[in-house]
Amino acid sequence: MPRKTLSATGIVLVRELTAGGFERLRILTAEALLGVMRRPGHSAKAAVAPDLFDLCTVELDARSGGAWFMREYTLEHRYSGIGASYETLAAASQWARLILTNAPSMDGTAAPFEISLKALDAWERGAPAQVVLLKALFLFAKAEGLPVREEWLAQLPPDERRAVSAALGTPLDESAGADAAVLTAMPGLMTEWMCESHHILKPR
Numbered sequence: 695m696p697r698k699t700l701s702a703t704g705i706v707l708v709r710e711l712t713a714g715g716f717e718r719l720r721i722l723t724a725e726a727l728l729g730v731m732r733r734p735g736h737s738a739k740a741a742v743a744p745d746l747f748d749l750c751t752v753e754l755d756a757r758s759g760g761a762w763f764m765r766e767y768t769l770e771h772r773y774s775g776i777g778a779s780y781e782t783l784a785a786a787s788q789w790a791r792l793i794l795t796n797a798p799s800m801d802g803t804a805a806p807f808e809i810s811l812k813a814l815d816a817w818e819r820g821a822p823a824q825v826v827l828l829k830a831l832f833l834f835a836k837a838e839g840l841p842v843r844e845e846w847l848a849q850l851p852p853d854e855r856r857a858v859s860a861a862l863g864t865p866l867d868e869s870a871g872a873d874a875a876v877l878t879a880m881p882g883l884m885t886e887w888m889c890e891s892h893h894i895l896k897p898r
Contacts, residue, residue, distance in 0.1 A: 698756035724807040727797035732764040775818040785823040791897035805837035821866040827881045
């Protein structure tokens with residue numbers, strides 16, 4: 695029987711060590727959220743070790759039980775700038791938790807994958823962390839068919855609604871002057887609305 699293999703390009707959202715000495719990765723691709731096992735230091739073809747939020751291409755082999763094991767790891771882009779700011783890293787991690795929790799029950803992951811790429815690019819460029827997260831969540835809600843503008847945005851107090859609308863309508867490269875005092879709370883409020891009023895699962 696031919697060996698089952700897979701080649702995929704995606705974003706590393708989780709790295710964690712297992713009791714057996716393996717590293718478990720969760721990689722978001724345009725098709726699925728993959729669970730991948732890797733034995734650190736045992737891949738001669740791995741020029742670099744995986745890191746959180748890497749955009750990578752992986753070559754995988756299926757083992758008994760259907761688990762994917764990494765045969766080759768190619769780094770496409772490392773978003774090194776994200777870790778330089780605690781606020782940016784926290785925002786990126788908040789986004790990753792939402793996707794990790796919800797991707798397994800979604801019909802497809804093309805939208806969250808594309809949104810993730812745009813958000814990671816913006817965070818690396820130094821765009822305001824909470825504004826990027828707010829825009830990512832807004833696009834995610836729209837992709838899921840939620841009435842985010844008609845329901846969530848409409849119920850905000852006027853001052854907050856104006857600040858959010860201005861942030862959503864301003865290119866990220868021009869958003870340095872966004873109302874941080876108001877916008878900092880908005881990603882949490884939008885996530886709460888998606889989870890309590892609609893079908894989105896609360897991030898774990």
